Amino acid sequence: MDLNLTAVELGKKIKNKEISVVEATSAYLDSIEAKEKEINAFVTIDREGALKRAEEVQGLIDAGKVTGPLAGVPVAIKDNMCIDGMLTTCSSKILSNFKPTFTATAVEKLQAAGAVIVGKTNMDEFAMGSTTETSFYGETKNPWDLARVPGGSSGGSAAAVAAEEVPYALGSDTGGSIRQPAGFCGVTGMKPTYGRVSRYGLIAYGSSLDQIGPIAKDVTDCAAILEAISGKDDKDSTSVKETGDDFMAALTDDVKGLRIGIPRDYFGEGLDAEVKAAVMAAAKVLEEKGAEVEEFDLSLVEYAIPAYYIIASAEASSNLERFDGVKYGYRTAEFTDLHNMYKKTRSEGFGPEVKRRIMLGSFVLSSGYFDAYYMKALRTKALIKQAFDRAFEKYDVILGPVAPTTALKLGESLSDPIKMYLGDVYTVSVNLAGLPGISLPCGYDSNGLPIGLQLLARHFDEKSIIRAAYAFEQSREYKRPAFAVERGL
Amino acid sequence: MSKVYETVIGLEVHVELATKTKIFCGCSTAFGGAPNTHTCPVCTGMPGSLPVLNKEVVNKAIAVGLATNCTITRNCKFDRKNYFYPDNPQNYQISQLYYPICRDGKVEIEVEGKKKYIGIHEIHMEEDAGKLIHDAYTDSSLVDFNRSGVPLIEIVSEPDMRSADEVIAYLDKLRTTIQYLGASDCKLNEGSMRADVNLSIREVGAEEYGTRTEMKNLNSFKAIARAIENERERQIDLLEAGKEVVQETRRWDDTKEYSYAMRSKEDAQDYRYFPDPDLVPIVISDEWLEEIRGKQPEFREEKKARYQEEYGLPEYDADILTGTKKLADIFEETIALNANPKKVSNWLMVETMRLLKEKEMEPEDITFSAANLAKLIQLTDDQAINSTVAKEVFEKIFAEDIDPAQYVEEKGLKTVNDEGALRATIEQVIADNPQSVADYRNGKEKAIGFLVGQTMKAMKGKANPGMVNQILKELL
Numbered sequence: 027m028d029l030n031l032t033a034v035e036l037g038k039k040i041k042n043k044e045i046s047v048v049e050a051t052s053a054y055l056d057s058i059e060a061k062e063k064e065i066n067a068f069v070t071i072d073r074e075g076a077l078k079r080a081e082e083v084q085g086l087i088d089a090g091k092v093t094g095p096l097a098g099v100p101v102a103i104k105d106n107m108c109i110d111g112m113l114t115t116c117s118s119k120i121l122s123n124f125k126p127t128f129t130a131t132a133v134e135k136l137q138a139a140g141a142v143i144v145g146k147t148n149m150d151e152f153a154m155g156s157t158t159e160t161s162f163y164g165e166t167k168n169p170w171d172l173a174r175v176p177g178g179s180s181g182g183s184a185a186a187v188a189a190e191e192v193p194y195a196l197g198s199d200t201g202g203s204i205r206q207p208a209g210f211c212g213v214t215g216m217k218p219t220y221g222r223v224s225r226y227g228l229i230a231y232g233s234s235l236d237q238i239g240p241i242a243k244d245v246t247d248c249a250a251i252l253e254a255i256s257g258k259d260d261k262d263s264t265s266v267k268e269t270g271d272d273f274m275a276a277l278t279d280d281v282k283g284l285r286i287g288i289p290r291d292y293f294g295e296g297l298d299a300e301v302k303a304a305v306m307a308a309a310k311v312l313e314e315k316g317a318e319v320e321e322f323d324l325s326l327v328e329y330a331i332p333a334y335y336i337i338a339s340a341e342a343s344s345n346l347e348r349f350d351g352v353k354y355g356y357r358t359a360e361f362t363d364l365h366n367m368y369k370k371t372r373s374e375g376f377g378p379e380v381k382r383r384i385m386l387g388s389f390v391l392s393s394g395y396f397d398a399y400y401m402k403a404l405r406t407k408a409l410i411k412q413a414f415d416r417a418f419e420k421y422d423v424i425l426g427p428v429a430p431t432t433a434l435k436l437g438e439s440l441s442d443p444i445k446m447y448l449g450d451v452y453t454v455s456v457n458l459a460g461l462p463g464i465s466l467p468c469g470y471d472s473n474g475l476p477i478g479l480q481l482l483a484r485h486f487d488e489k490s491i492i493r494a495a496y497a498f499e500q501s502r503e504y505k506r507p508a509f510a511v512e513r514g515l
Numbered sequence: 516m517s518k519v520y521e522t523v524i525g526l527e528v529h530v531e532l533a534t535k536t537k538i539f540c541g542c543s544t545a546f547g548g549a550p551n552t553h554t555c556p557v558c559t560g561m562p563g564s565l566p567v568l569n570k571e572v573v574n575k576a577i578a579v580g581l582a583t584n585c586t587i588t589r590n591c592k593f594d595r596k597n598y599f600y601p602d603n604p605q606n607y608q609i610s611q612l613y614y615p616i617c618r619d620g621k622v623e624i625e626v627e628g629k630k631k632y633i634g635i636h637e638i639h640m641e642e643d644a645g646k647l648i649h650d651a652y653t654d655s656s657l658v659d660f661n662r663s664g665v666p667l668i669e670i671v672s673e674p675d676m677r678s679a680d681e682v683i684a685y686l687d688k689l690r691t692t693i694q695y696l697g698a699s700d701c702k703l704n705e706g707s708m709r710a711d712v713n714l715s716i717r718e719v720g721a722e723e724y725g726t727r728t729e730m731k732n733l734n735s736f737k738a739i740a741r742a743i744e745n746e747r748e749r750q751i752d753l754l755e756a757g758k759e760v761v762q763e764t765r766r767w768d769d770t771k772e773y774s775y776a777m778r779s780k781e782d783a784q785d786y787r788y789f790p791d792p793d794l795v796p797i798v799i800s801d802e803w804l805e806e807i808r809g810k811q812p813e814f815r816e817e818k819k820a821r822y823q824e825e826y827g828l829p830e831y832d833a834d835i836l837t838g839t840k841k842l843a844d845i846f847e848e849t850i851a852l853n854a855n856p857k858k859v860s861n862w863l864m865v866e867t868m869r870l871l872k873e874k875e876m877e878p879e880d881i882t883f884s885a886a887n888l889a890k891l892i893q894l895t896d897d898q899a900i901n902s903t904v905a906k907e908v909f910e911k912i913f914a915e916d917i918d919p920a921q922y923v924e925e926k927g928l929k930t931v932n933d934e935g936a937l938r939a940t941i942e943q944v945i946a947d948n949p950q951s952v953a954d955y956r957n958g959k960e961k962a963i964g965f966l967v968g969q970t971m972k973a974m975k976g977k978a979n980p981g982m983v984n985q986i987l988k989e990l991l
Contacts, residue, residue, distance in 0.1 A: 108563040121562070128556050130563060227563040234792035262565050263795050341792055344595050347606035348560045352658070368599055391597075391787035400789060 027053040029190040029514055030506060033099045033247045036193050040087065040098040047087065047098035051080035051142050054100045058144065058191045061513050066166050067176075067186040069105045070113045071145040076100065080142050087140065095250045095274075097140030102186050102195040105146040106153055107133050107238065108227040112143075116229050117161035118151045120349045120356045120375030130227020131262070132196060132238045132255040139254040147182030147195055151377045152346065153203055153231040155179050156446050157439050160379040165436060168210060169507040170475050174433040177207030183241045184211040190510040194242035194251060198228055200235045201334050202428070202453025205465035208241055209428035209478020212467045212505060214495070215241040216248045219486045220460035221266040223252075224259030230345040232338035233264075235457040243504060245466065245496040249273035252488065268486045276489035281497040282316035284490070287421030289324035292452055298431045304469030304477040305427045311501045312425070312494060322420070326413050327455065329406050331447055334454035335383075336390050336403035342380075343387025349375065382443065411459040418484045423494045427452055428465045428478030452480060462488045464495050470505070517755070520716045522747050523724055524682055525674035528689060529667050530699045531643065531707040532575045537664035538642050539566030539609065544666070546705070550648075550659035558664035560604025565793050568593075572666040573616070573797060575698040576640050577807050579668060580617030582692050582814065583635050587804060591616045593640070593794045596786045601658055602644040610669075612788045615639035616797075622692070624684040633685045634673030641667050674713065674724065679743040683736050686710060687838075691815050694840040700879055703735050710739060715760070716750045725750070726760040730767050730774060738769040745772060818843055826856035832864055839878040842867075848885030854892045862888060866906060870913050883916045891919040903976050904928045930979045934986070937970075937978060941986050944969045955991055963987060 027045060039045045055073050062068060080100075086092040103109065106116045108126035115121045129137070137143070150160040158181025159165040166181045168174040169189040176185040180197030184207035187195055197204040199217035208215025216239045223238045230236060240251035253274060258267035288309055293302055313319040351357035351371030358370035376384070390399035417424060429449055439446035456463045461482050468479035479498070483490040537544055540557035556564035580587050591614045595607040620635035645663040649656050670689060676682050690701040690708060701708040715727035730746055733739045745767075750760050762780040767773075813821070815837045822833035837843050842863055849859045871878065891912060895905050900923055908928065911917045923929055931937060944966055945952055954962040963984075970983050 114562075116562075124562070126556075126561065126563065128561075128563075226565050229562040230793075232792075261567060263567050264565075264793065340789060344597055344607050344787070344789070347597060347599065348562065348604065350599060350601075350606055352601045353559065353604060354561075364601070365599075388787060391789050393785050393787075396787075396789070 029053065029057055030510070031193060032243045033101075033193040034095050034250050037095045037097060037099050041093075047080040047084040047142060048077060050098065051076050051100050051144065054144055054192050057514075058186075061189050061191055061509075064167060064172055064509070065169060065185055065189050065191070066164055067147055067182040067189065067191060068102065068145045069115055069117060069148050069163050069182070072112065072143065075112070076142055076144045083140050083142055092140035094139045094254065096136070096254055099141060099194070100144045100192055101136060101141045102145055102147045102183060102192040103133055103143055104149055104180050104183050104195065104197050106149060106198055106229045106231075107196060108229065109133055109143065109146070112146065114146065114229070115162070116152045117149045117163055118376065118380070119162045120372070122162065122356055124355050126227070128227065130238075131224035131259045133227065135255045135257070136196070136251075144192060147180070147186055149182055150179035150203075151380050152229070152342070153179040153198060153200055154342070154379050154383050156202070156206060156449055157434065158182060158185075158207070159436065159440055160377055162377060167436070168433045169509040170212060171433065171473070172509070174435055174475070175210065175439070177210030177429070177433060179203040179207075180215070180241060181207045184208050184213055184215065187211070187213045187241050187243060188507055188510065190506070190514065194240060194247055196238055196251075196255070197241045198231075198236055198238050199457065200232045200338060201457050202450050204239045204241060205428050205453050205463055205478065205480060206450070208465040209467070209476065209480075210433040212476030212507065213241055214244055214248055214464065214466040215239065216252060216464045216488070216491075217456065217462060218252060218256060218488060219268075219462040220457070221264055222256045222268065222271075222462070222486065222488070224257070224262040224265045226259055226261040230341070232341040232457075233345060234341060235334075235338055237457075245464070245492055245499050246274070246277055248464065249277055249492050270486055270489055273488055273492055276492040277496045278493060279497050279500050280316075281312055281494055284312075284317040284423060284494060285421045286312060286317050286319045286423045286425050286494065287417055288319065288321045288425050289327070289417075290321050291324050291327040292426040296430050296448070296451070297427060298471070300471040301427050301429075301431060301477050304471075305425070305479055308468040308479045308498055309425055311498055315497050315501075317494070319425075320421070322417065324413055324417055324424075326406075326410050327451065330410060330455035330458060331451060333403040333406035333410065334450070334458055335386065335447060336399050337407060337458070339383040339387035340391050340400050340403075341387070343384045343391065346376075346380070346384060351375070379443070407458045410455050414455075414459045414461060414482075422483060422487075422490045424482040425494075426480050428480040429453070432471045432473070432475035432477055456482055460485060462486070462491055464491045466495050466499060467505070468498070468502075476505075519719045520747075520751055521719045521721075522677055522743070523674050523715050523717060523727075524676040524743065525713040525727075526670075526672045526676070526682065526685065527711040527713065527729075528670040528672075528686070529709040530579075530670065530689075530693055530701060532572055532666040532668060533697065533699050534569060534571045534575065534666055536569055536571075538569050538572050538640070538666035539664055542664065548661050550657070550661065553661040554663070558604070559660045560606075566609060566791075568794060568797070569666065572640055573799075574807060575666075575696070576616045576638060576668050577799065577804065578696045578811065579670070579693055579698055580620065580638050581808060581811060582696060583617070583620040583622050583638070583670070583689075585617035585620030585635060585638060587799055588614050588616050588618060589799045590614065590796055591799070592796050593791045594788045595791045596788055598784055598786055600644070601656065602647050602663070604645065604660060604663055608642060608644065609791055609794070610641035611639035613790065622685065622688050624681060624688050626678070626680045626684050631681070633675045633681070636671045636673050638668050638670045641669060643667050674715075679740040682712070682739060682743060686736065686739070691837075691839065695812050695814050697812075702877070702879060709733075712739065712743060712746070714743060714746050714750070716747060716754070726762050728760065728762065729764045731764060731777070732767045734769065738767060741769065741772055742767040742774060746774060749774075826850075826860070828856070828860055832860050835864060835868070836860060841878045841881055845881065845885050845888070849888045849892075852885060852889035854889045855896075858892050859888065862892070862909065866909050867913065870910065883912045887912045887916055887919055894919055894923060898932070898979065899923065899929055901930050901977070901980060904930070928977060931974055931977050932979050932982065934982065937974075937982055937986055938990075940973050940978075941970055941983065941990060944973060945990060952991065963991070
């Protein structure tokens with residue numbers, strides 16, 4: 027079986043009975059088995075459950091009960107989304123034995139669309155990191171270069187798709203955690219508008235910023251997946267009922283008259299020259315296809331990172347309080363009293379990056395500092411949103427790079443967290459403003475590493491992004507990493 | 516000459532709202548289920564779960580706010596109060612700090628004929644915590660999350676009270692108001708109403724407040740009154756001895772009539788409050804507010820006035836009857852069944868009150884129905900039973916809510932109005948008591964009372980007393 031099929035292509039073959047669901051599922055499970063030693067994209071692989079489910083889904087397809095484009099297609103889920111009865115760790119020691127009693131809404135929706143879940147993917151611990159190196163389960167490798175990081179925090183999901191271990195995966199994006207690893211791994215990832223996809227069952231990092239989204243090989247897959255998982259959920263008050271959710275209708279290869287703005291502020295110091303060239307070339311392609319492309323000043327870009335790290339850490343410090351050894355998860359072996367149990371459990375259960383952000387978040391919320399940090403960050407967030415609102419009065423789409431560089435070498439960022447934080451410069455403001463964004467490959471640097479292109483649009487206007495991204499995608503061939511070709515079965 | 520001190524008291528009152536489901540999930544709020552049976556991922560703080568606000572909680576909080584003359588915050592928000600404790604499954608409590616739903620209210624109280632307003636600083640909504648149970652056998656603590664997520668409002672008063680009497684009057688005012696709204700049953704002994712007392716003292720005439728303490732674990736009005744008196748004395752003793760009052764939280768032990776320090780201000784935690792990002796702001800529209808305003812019930816003062824005017828009840832009776840919603844409800848329901856208001860009032864004021872006192876019950880614990888009280892009154896109106904029997908039957912109604920007509924029938928308690936039967940019994944009584952008969956005939960009027968009593972005894976209390984008197988006099 028051709029593992030390089032997109033999810034929608036595979037769905038078609040399953041529908042046409044060219045491939046059975048069990049065959050497809052087995053093929054990907056075998057692919058995972060063959061590659062995992064080198065990639066380490068998964069925390070949990072559920073061969074038995076997936077094969078059983080594959081048979082069941084085949085039955086549903088045969089009975090005409092499941093007909094969507096993803097019916098029977100295997101998928102991997104980032105390990106911060108709850109699945110009833112399946113280990114869900116957030117790649118943390120503190121949840122290393124945790125099995126939820128319910129399933130996240132987005133995952134439930136995929137299941138209803140006929141998805142076959144093959145396992146849970148590796149991530150930065152509690153989604154805190156940009157490299158997937160902070161995982162308790164070891165780092166995930168980039169299929170383009172095993173000595174490099176896949177990006178993060180959804181590095182497991184992005185690497186699994188790039189390595190052809192699975193046709194598509196779900197990730198989550200709090201400050202770039204879908205878009206940046208998609209960019210580093212040469213695949214396509216989409217962060218929907220805040221509120222488009224239910225967060226119920228997503229183990230929270232920064233609740234006001236978190237969104238679940240697809241990571242796949244192309245824009246068509248992302249549109250199909252987003253159609254399946256989006257919608258208002260009564261279990262998540264921050265999810266919204268919005269129109270404009272017929273995402274596949276935007277796959278038109280027509281950008282005539284689309285107004286695209288390029289923020290000059292994104293192309294200054296720190297941006298790799300090869301990345302810059304590839305992104306500008308992509309803008310040229312869209313212009314040649316009829317889009318109106320123009321440079322402008324977005325402003326406030328330098329404030330995005332501090333505001334993001336204050337808000338996300340503040341929320342995280344509270345969100346992660348529930349991991350205390352009392353009700354579930356890891357509990358320290360020996361303790362003298364309740365507070366000693368809390369202290370030891372959390373000291374042993376959380377890794378250094380998580381502890382750093384809990385401390386940062388607790389500090390900015392503490393009395394005497396709250397106004398100076400947290401409130402100021404919220405005001406900055408509002409200003410950043412206004413800056414985008416102003417830009418979207420003139421443009422339908424904003425175009426820029428996903429990250430200042432291509433994939434970094436393993437271990438490079440861990441020693442210098444500030445450097446790692448600065449790598450999020452192009453992605454975090456999108457979460458602060460709650461906007462939708464996509465990341466797709468737009469070229470390769472001299473090391474052969476993929477370069478990511480980022481496109482943004484107004485709230486709930488994912489269709490403009492899909493329209494632009496799809497049109498650009500038609501101008502280039504999807505490139506497979508040599509690893510996937512060589513290890514292909 | 517010793518100094519004269521004034522007591523300054525402010526109250527923090529928690530009230531459990533009587534909604535069917537919890538504040539942020541669909542679990543039942545019913546009291547007393549087996550441990551952890553009224554729970555779900557949300558109220559046990561499971562990872563990935565999210566709170567969704569129960570609108571009924573907001574309705575009830577607004578209703579209480581309007582009834583206490585508060586300004587309603589049209590754009591209110593929930594905040595997280597962060598602290599670690601095992602009864603708090605998320606290790607943060609969802610509460611309101613920055614934008615509480617109600618602000619700047621006041622209620623009128625009356626103590627010894629003097630009326631006074633007590634200011635309400637704010638009312639906010641929050642979730643209750645679970646319950647810790649220590650298991651001595653395994654020497655471990657267990658958590659029951661049934662109560663976790665039960666909706667509460669906290670009513671914070673201004674430091675406007677100056678005595679235990681004013682505190683009790685204020686609490687009684689809050690309790691009846693909230694009960695009339697149906698927002699809570701407000702039972703202090705079951706914890707659906709809990710009051711923490713902030714108390715300080717200062718010399719009369721002083722402008723600055725003294726250092727205050729906060730008293731917890733007050734489970735009855737009596738305990739509150741005792742704790743206030745005790746704390747006032749304790750603080751005066753400290754000052755008189757040249758010591759200082761320490762700002763601290765104290766716990767009242769009502770059996771020992773003594774309080775002890777739980778934690779001082781220095782130990783106070785930093786709760787790191789911040790807006791809960793999982794919940795959207797609550798926008799309260801004019802329409803929403805008007806809808807609730809339109810549904811506000813007749814409150815105690817209006818009812819009391821109406822009872823006096825419409826039914827001619829004395830003020831004292833009207834006051835008692837409207838003192839709890841339960842009594843007022845039974846009163847009105849019984850009248851609605853065509854019973855005479857004065858007679859209904861009598862049954863509630865005399866017999867019901869007597870039985871409540873005897874059985875150490877609160878009016879809220881009454882279980883009998885208006886229908887059976889109305890039937891009982893009908894039976895006496897029809898002279899089917901006499902008043903002695905009626906009282907006996909009422910005790911059964913009070914205890915078991917029996918149908919009085921059926922009960923009287925089954926037990927054969929109907930008054931004997933049959934003249935022949937009475938005459939025969941009375942003739943026998945006269946024959947058996949020659950001394951009393953002689954006394955009567957010799958002008959000792961009182962002797963007839965004994966003979967009536969003997970007749971009633973012989974008739975097992977069922978004789979019509981008027982007829983007995985009449986026949987006796989005739990035969991004598």
